[in-house]
Amino acid sequence: MAKQDSTSINLEALSERIGADKAPGTAPKWDFSPDDCATFDIRIGRDGTWYHQGGPIRRKNMCKLFSTVLRRSKDGRYFLITPVEKGEISVDDAPFTAVEIIVDGHGRDQTLTFRTNLDHLVVADASHPIRVSEDLETGEPSPYILVRDELEALILRPQFYQLVEIAEEFDINGKTTLGVWSAGHFFELGAA
Template identity: 35%
Template sequence: MPYTPPPELASLSLAQLAAEVEARRIPPVDQWTPAETGDSEMRIAADGRWFHQGGEIKRPAMVRAFSSLLVRDADGQHWLKTPFQRLSIEVEDAAFLATDMEVRHDGDGRPVLAFRLNSDDLVICGPANPLRVAGSAEIPAFYIAVRHGTEARLNRSTYAQLIDYALTVSDADALAVTSMGAHFPLVPHA
């Protein structure tokens, strides 16, 4: 069956965004305790491309399938996890890239930030999926929690969308955004 990506982020209402997030069936990797551990011989480059044994995985459906099995442990190691195996995977920066952002408002008028990832997953920013800022004031890096300890780094255009939005809702000296009632400062700690 051919893979059909979800609709463009800009075309979705908040209710449709929530429905798309809910519709994504992720395997229950947090419930699996595989007995075997090994190496997947896979790598996720900083630019979001996936590689296996040095060759790029170019089929989006394959990347999407593998990405649903990703977890990151407390030591920062990423794994592809199945019921029978846990295979290490090298991740140069973050497991995902956030490639688009939209702002919607809930029934009470509160902002809700939604992000599309390079895996076509949709993530709604909030207490369960917080934004994190790293790097320095000169070279900041922004990440959003995805699932099972994994994160997505905002690519340059998505970072620009976030900052443009933040400048409309906060003071440049205290740059911050709010989503689903959670407050996220956007200035890296010194």
């Protein structure tokens, strides 16, 4: 089936359908074909703000609910997927932002727990790695942590500086790098 044109959606109605089909604390997995989806006028800004028809969605609980049905396709596109409706949305950078870091312990024994703008708690570990992408033109770092299912949170600048403050030098293949430990894993932040 061909991709549908942009769809005007009623956020309240969509929210009710999601809530009716979702058990608390679950992230349902519905099969879908990206080519068989509408385009919703929803955008997630680089700062984590959700927008509908150009205006911010002010109800955090609605954004939290929508985030439970957010999916990323293999080609990097983002979709809201419910049993009833499927629609592509636009995401400026990452769908979440990391707004707080809770540090427990020190050095190799520490655990870093990130809280996102939608109150997801994520421990940096082998399943939820931290990565840093560097802008090729400016050299500016953009750090991320994997939240779930190919969905990342952009680690905001104050939290990145917090990571740099607790970072340690570590030798990897004869190259000294700066990074942080969490849950027994070392995550590179950049060259030392």
